[in-house]
Amino acid sequence: MTTFQTPRAGERMLSVEEAQERVLAEVIILGSEPVAFTDALGRVLREDVVATYDIPQGDNTAMDGYAVRAEDIANSPVRLEVIEDLPAGTVATKRVSKGTAIRIMTGALIPDGADTVAHVEITDAGSEFVTVQKALKRGTNVRARGEDMHKGDVVLQAGTPVGAAEIGVLASVQKSVVRVGRRPIIAIISTGDEIVDVDQPRPPGKVVNSNSYSLASMVREAGAIPRMIGIVPDSLEATTAAIESALESDFIISSGGVSVGAYDYVKDALDKLDAETKFWQIAMKPGKPVVLSRLRERLFFGLPGNPVSCMVSFLLFIGPSIRKAMGQRINLFPPTVEARVTAPLKSRGDRRNYLRVRVVARSGTLMAEPMPSQGSGVSTSMVQANGLAVVEAGVTAVDAGQIVPVVLFDRVFSEI
Ligand code: AMP
Ligand code: MG
Numbered sequence: 001m002t003t004f005q006t007p008r009a010g011e012r013m014l015s016v017e018e019a020q021e022r023v024l025a026e027v028i029i030l031g032s033e034p035v036a037f038t039d040a041l042g043r044v045l046r047e048d049v050v051a052t053y054d055i056p057q058g059d060n061t062a063m064d065g066y067a068v069r070a071e072d073i074a075n076s077p078v079r080l081e082v083i084e085d086l087p088a089g090t091v092a093t094k095r096v097s098k099g100t101a102i103r104i105m106t107g108a109l110i111p112d113g114a115d116t117v118a119h120v121e122i123t124d125a126g127s128e129f130v131t132v133q134k135a136l137k138r139g140t141n142v143r144a145r146g147e148d149m150h151k152g153d154v155v156l157q158a159g160t161p162v163g164a165a166e167i168g169v170l171a172s173v174q175k176s177v178v179r180v181g182r183r184p185i186i187a188i189i190s191t192g193d194e195i196v197d198v199d200q201p202r203p204p205g206k207v208v209n210s211n212s213y214s215l216a217s218m219v220r221e222a223g224a225i226p227r228m229i230g231i232v233p234d235s236l237e238a239t240t241a242a243i244e245s246a247l248e249s250d251f252i253i254s255s256g257g258v259s260v261g262a263y264d265y266v267k268d269a270l271d272k273l274d275a276e277t278k279f280w281q282i283a284m285k286p287g288k289p290v291v292l293s294r295l296r297e298r299l300f301f302g303l304p305g306n307p308v309s310c311m312v313s314f315l316l317f318i319g320p321s322i323r324k325a326m327g328q329r330i331n332l333f334p335p336t337v338e339a340r341v342t343a344p345l346k347s348r349g350d351r352r353n354y355l356r357v358r359v360v361a362r363s364g365t366l367m368a369e370p371m372p373s374q375g376s377g378v379s380t381s382m383v384q385a386n387g388l389a390v391v392e393a394g395v396t397a398v399d400a401g402q403i404v405p406v407v408l409f410d411r412v413f414s415e416i
Contacts, residue, residue, distance in 0.1 A: 118134075
């Protein structure tokens with residue numbers, strides 16, 4: 001009979017923060033590649049983007065109306081001659097001089113001579129002549145040249161993740177090709193003699209592989225590319241071979257087999273491959289056994305097999321690593337907010353506990369609704385969860401109504 005594995009000498013449990021720091025310190029920033037700006041969504045910029053011209057290109061009108069001289073309308077109501085009509089995108093050929101106005105549409109450049117736009121609502125909307133009913137301060141309704149971007153401004157910094165607003169700015173500065181971080185390739189291995197795949201028969205004692213798929217989805221959500229290695233039986237040889245076959249990837253993630261069970265071979269396989277194991281225990285629940293190893297320039301993350309432990313350790317350690325590897329410089333970790341729990345929380349008190357909650361904004365206050373079942377094997381406790389309520393070691397109960405820190409890993413729910 002194989003015996004249980006025993007903790008190795010000199011190994012101590014790290015705090016989550018220590019582990020996060022050590023993980024990030026190991027992450028190497030990967031190379032970059034040029035992509036069409038329309039394909040940059042979800043990627044990380046690897047070059048500063050500079051405005052090549054002023055936007056807007058000249059002073060222009062924020063309103064539909066009449067370009068006038070403020071002094072001409074000082075004693076309103078006043079009647080002015082309309083000398084030209086200026087749709088957006090056209091440039092005036094005439095100059096606004098005393099007693100005249102040019103009809104102008106939002107976005108059009110302010111004609112020479114004019115300094116103010118009388119919006120149509122304060123006029124009689126005339127075409128040959130217009131009556132302006134109200135005096136306006138000079139510059140009213142005029143948007144200044146370069147108000148949005150000035151030529152030479154760095155409008156997007158290297159390290160910025162690209163969302164819709166960034167794509168819009170890239171379009172404005174006509175940056176049709178932009179350099180972004182390469183998407184990391186992440187190998188995913190599921191270990192366990194009991195694990196069968198989705199399309200396989202499921203005799204008693206077997207468990208259907210869900211971790212490979214939830215992990216692959218989290219990898220995609222983080223902007224990386226999953227590479228499915230499949231299911232590996234609990235043997236040293238098979239585990240070693242699977243890890244070796246994954247070495248072409250940037251990171252390797254395994255699920256299962258990192259605990260102290262008699263058939264947990266991930267750590268031994270890493271030793272056999274001469275990996276440099278950095279740590280394998282973190283003072284948290286779920287997910288105490290989490291292995292971080294460096295293996296021939298690759299980072300190896302050995303996650304526990306329980307589906308919730310797997311996802312929680314991904315959120316706390318691997319997601320931030322992927323973002324850093326792609327070149328992101330800030331906002332690597334999910335933020336912690338304070339929320340009021342709507343039901344009591346229980347914890348063993350021996351380690352920091354991350355309890356799954358659904359954070360809802362109720363009349364402007366963040367409320368955390370705990371999932372009814374909190375077992376680390378209860379994969380449905382992650383369904384619709386967007387937060388992890390943090391109950392520190394030493395605390396065994398939190399009453400309903402108390403405020404707790406919550407690691408927010410998805411958008412807050414709206415009340416309706
Ligand atoms: P382990 O960390 O290998 O001791 O596994 C812990 C628990 O997670 C066991 O109940 C396993 O059956 C379960 N488990 C391991 N791998 C997977 C997987 N790929 N999909 C779903 N459950 C798993
Ligand atoms: Mg196992």
